[in-house]
Amino acid sequence: MTTKILAVDDSRTMRAMIQTALTDAGFDVDLAEDGIDGLDKLGGSDPDLVITDINMPRLDGFGMIEGVRERPECASLPILVLTTESGEELKQRARTAGATGWIVKPFDAEKLVAVINRLVV
Amino acid sequence: MSDLRDMFFEECDDLLEVLSTGLDDLQNETSDAETINAMFRSVHSIKGGAGAFGLDRLIKFAHAFENVLDDLRSDKIGVDSTITALMFSGFDHLSDLVDAARDDNDLPDTDGAAVLAELKQTTQNANGGVGGDDDDANEVDSDDFEVQAMDFSLDLGGDDDSGIGDLPGLPSLGGRDDATEGAPHFVVKFKADPVLYTRGHDPALLFRALGEMGELSIEADRSEVAPLESLKDAPAAVSWTLTLRPDDGIDESAIREIFEFVEGQCTLHISETVVEAATEEDAAPNAEAPAAPVAEATPAAAKAAPAAKAEAKPAPAKAAKADKQEAKGGDGGKKSSEPRNNTIRVDLNRVDRLINLVGELVISEAMLRQSMNELPVSANSAVSEAIGQLKTLSGVLQESVMAIRAQPVRGLFQRMSRIVRESSRQAGKTSRLVMVGEATEVDKTVTERLVEPLTHMIRNSVDHGLEKAEDRIAAGKPEMGTIKLEAAHRSGRVVISLSDDGAGVNRAKVRQKAEEKGLIRPEDDLTDSDIDNLLFRPGFSTADEISQLSGRGVGMDVVRSEIQALGGRINLQSEPGKGTTITISLPLTLAVMEGMLIEVAGESLVVPTVALRETLQPGQANIHDFCDGDRGLSVNDSMLPIVDLGEALGFRSPLENFSNQSLLLIEGESGRRSALAVDGIVEQREVVIKGLEQNYQSIPGIAAATILGNGKIALIVDTDQMIPSPGNGNPGLRKGSDLAEVNL
Structure with missing residues (x-):
């Protein structure tokens, strides 16, 4: 079965980039525009991995991650943070919220795919 | 990749608009916590995208800008006038960098260096002398997609080629x-x-x-x-x-x-x-x-x-999910009540094609209606009701389609706020821009094509309109000048006005200049409004010394022709000591217009209703003959020149007398009037405008064409060119009148 990824980012440019990179690598990609949209789509999308930005309107990445982890069926869903932020404090917050990994933008498509392949069965 | 690039720059425009709105809120003290958050996210997203495209300078600057916004939102620094000014300069430079990157240009190194330094200094001060968090760590090599060495991340290094499909299984488990x-x-x-x-x-x-x-x-x-x-x-x-x-x-x-x-x-x-x-x-x-x-x-x-x-994983647990979502609602409840922006992005060409088709539909509908009218009465009672409905529907359809192209003037106005800042700085004056009615919607083409004329008008207002600080204080005005941009819908048109609270037009000086340049004769009798509107005449410039700002050889005449090309009118009103207001009135759409269908020498023509003031049937008019074949119409206290449309457009030789002619009283942008002599007035109707310039270039006296219900083509008269002005005659026309409107 194709690996399904839900990518959450408020920038449509970034969404398009993630989608292009991951679709080319053979993943199924669902997109959401912010944390609330991401949580809304989580059920229908049932992804194998979530990629999320941090700075987003309405509900930011931390809130999004917490929301995902609150769902029992998503307790062990890998969540990658993909952001331009690289501060240690923010990383620690993301980790506490339940993030699996942290990748700093700009991202290299191949390498992002490699990371994803290490996180999904 | 170029699609993504285009998308990025489009998104940048949107993000800059958010930033600009936030800045205005900051300045007007109508901001709240979310204002700064939204501003932060905008700059942050620009930085993120810029990173993907290796736009180093943009990244560096956005990073410094973002740090200051971050300090603002975490209350490390407070909003004061210095910070607001810095934010505005930052915004300007950020826009420049985006523009430069879009056009693949390099700005001179010195550009924005001071702002960048000031932003960095601000962050440093806010953080107790220590530089921003990860100041330079976040900056990227110019290579696209260069991945940063990062902590707390997986190995992204070198020769890893594990793509999907060649996933190795678990390692062999040997001893x-x-x-x-x-x-x-x-x-x-x-x-x-x-x-x-x-x-x-x-x-x-x-x-x-x-x-x-x-x-x-x-x-x-x-x-x-x-x-x-x-x-x-x-x-x-x-x-x-x-x-x-x-x-x-x-x-x-x-x-x-x-x-x-x-x-x-x-x-x-x-x-x-x-x-x-x-x-x-x-x-x-x-x-x-x-x-x-x-x-x-x-x-x-x-x-x-x-x-x-x-x-x-396999547990579907839909019910649990639903519960969770509700539970989550408490958390995000406040936020999710914000309005969602339900929009799609559509290629403009598709919209224009739709608009064109609807235009054709309206014409077909009119043709059908005309054919119906020629049928015997008994045949069309039921059908005419259906036709009536068709007419209503196609009208509504047309309006709805036009609305797709409508855009609020906010973006346009916000661009102007920068022009005000820059020209004030260059002119050594302080001024602010007040915007009213930014939500007013106008056709996209109009907002785009208004940028140049408005820019020029604003430069003029700051440069020539506003007085120097000492003069303002002497006149008992606040030192800071006010430029006001206002948009509103008024009787089926969009009215955009630009006013300043400056000294007003120096009429004596304007008149003197105009005489020196031979634009008017010393003996010409001009109203105040006539003198004010001389500013729109080609080659007119009152600046004693050519200033860096507006004296660039491009005058208000170019502004006026731009506005006219959009089917608009421009007018200037001035009150000495109080200020000047320039009003631009534009059609709501560029595709349809109200017109009066007339006949001249067997030709059908359309006169735009906006210019029409009155119609006079044959025999009603009080016509006076002058020498040289010129004729005048006396209306109330004025004598108006009569222009024979058939002769002016070269359809026929001069008429002996006008006793069988209907007269249309028209008024131009300047407020001057004349009477058009025509053979007959048919009816008032909506016409779809079809440009001629693409195929025939610009034709003197003709603005455009339209297709009538019977399939025939009718030319649309350019009324402004049918109004003689003092000492100017009508150079574009074969035979105009040497007469201009005079007060009796």
């Missing part, structure tokens, strides 16, 4: 005796904390990644796993010893990177050793003693580790 004698080995001791399983990690996958780095053997120590009756956190109770004989180029840091995502969520010990020595103090006991044979550990590795995942 430690696989190890070649004397070769360096890494011994990794790993024990997961229970929390690791709640962060989406799976030790089996970590081991698989490790297995890709060389030859790996795995041993599991289950000694700490509790007996079944008190079993809890079983996977976390297993300790693992992994021995890796690495491939070339793999060092300890590469191995560490695999585990960096799980740092703090496990016990990890990595040591390098030569196998037969096995003298590592802590490697020995574990490796020897309770290590279960690997073959036995296999089921545990396969089952225990992914257990959490396997249990949770």
Whole structure:
């Protein structure tokens, strides 16, 4: 079965980039525009991995991650943070919220795919 | 990639607009916490995209800008006039950088250097003299997609080519005796904390990644796993010893990177050793003693580790999800009440095609209606009702389609606020822009084509309109000048006005200049309004010295012709000492217009209703003959020139008398009037405008054409060219009148 990824980012440019990179690598990609949209789509999308930005309107990445982890069926869903932020404090917050990994933008498509392949069965 | 690039710059425009709105709110003290958050996100997103395209300067600047916004939102610095001014300069430079990047231009190095330094200084001051968080760490090489060396991330290094499809399975589980004698080995001791399983990690996958780095053997120590009756956190109770004989180029840091995502969520010990020595103090006991044979550990590795995942994942638990969503609603409740922006982005060409088709539909509908009218009355009673409905529907359809192209003037106005800032700075004056009615919607083409004329008008207002600070104070005005941009819908048109609270037009000076330049004769009798509107005449400039700002040889005449090309009118009103207001009135759409259908010399023509003031039937008019064949119409206290449309457009030779002619009183942008003599007035109707310039270039006296219900083409008269002005005649026309409107 194709690996399904839900990518959450408020920038449509970034969404398009993630989608292009991951679709080319053979993943199924669902997109959401912010944390609330991401949580809304989580059920229908049932992804194998979530990629999320941090700075987003309405509900930011931390809130999004917490929301995902609150769902029992998503307790062990890998969540990658993909952001331009690289501060240690923010990383620690993301980790506490339940993030699996942290990748700093700009991202290299191949390498992002490699990371994803290490996180999904 | 170029599609993505285009998308990025389009998004930048939107983000800059958000930023600009935020700045205005800051300045007007109508901002709240979310204002600064939104501004921060805008700059942040620009930085993010810029990183993807390797736009170094943009990244660097956005980063510094973002840091200051971050300090603002965390209340490390407060909003004051200095910060607001810095934000505005930052916004201007950010826009410049975006524009430069879009056009692949390089700005001079000095551009924005001062702003950048000031932004950095602000962050430094706010953070107790220490530079921003990760000031330069975040900056990227110019290569696209260069990945940063990062902590707490997986190994993204070098020759990793694990793409989907060639996923190696779990490493073969051999004993430690696989190890070649004397070769360096890494011994990794790993024990997961229970929390690791709640962060989406799976030790089996970590081991698989490790297995890709060389030859790996795995041993599991289950000694700490509790007996079944008190079993809890079983996977976390297993300790693992992994021995890796690495491939070339793999060092300890590469191995560490695999585990960096799980740092703090496990016990990890990595040591390098030569196998037969096995003298590592802590490697020995574990490796020897309770290590279960690997073959036995296999089921545990396969089952225990992914257990959490396997249990949770397939469970659909839809009900649980629904509950969760509701529960989450409390959390995000306040936020989700914000209006969602339900928009799609459509290629403009598609919209224009739709608009064109609807235009054709309206014409077909009119043709059908006309044919119906020619049928016997008995035949069309039922049909005419349907036709009536069709007319209503096509009208509504047309309006709706036009609305697609409508855009609020906000973006346009916001661009102007920058022009005000820049021209004030250059002119050494202080001024502010007040915007009213930014939500007013106008056709997209109009907002785009208004940029140039408005820019020029604003420069003029700041440069010539506003007085110098000392003069303002002397006149009892506030030192800071006010420029006001206002938009409104008024009787089917869009009215945009630009006013300043400056000195007003210096009429004596304007008149003197106009006489010097031969634009008017000294004896011409001009109203105040006439003099004010002389500013729109070609070649007119009152600036004694050509200023850097507006004296660029492009005058208000160019502004006026731009506005006219949009089907608009422009007018200037001025009150000495109080200020000047320039009003632009534009049609709501550029595609349809109200017109009066007339006949001249067997031709059908359309006169735009906007210019029409009155119609006079034959015999009603009080016509006076003058020498040279000129005729005048006396209306109330004025004598208006009569222009024979047939003659002016070259359809026929001059008429002997106008006794059988209908007269249309028209008024131009300047407020001057004349009377058009025509053979007959047919009806008032809506016409779809079809441009002629593409095929025939500009034709004197003709603005455009339209297709009538009967399929014939009618030319649309350019009324402004039919109004003679003092001393100017009508150079564009074959035969105009030498007469201009005079007050009796």
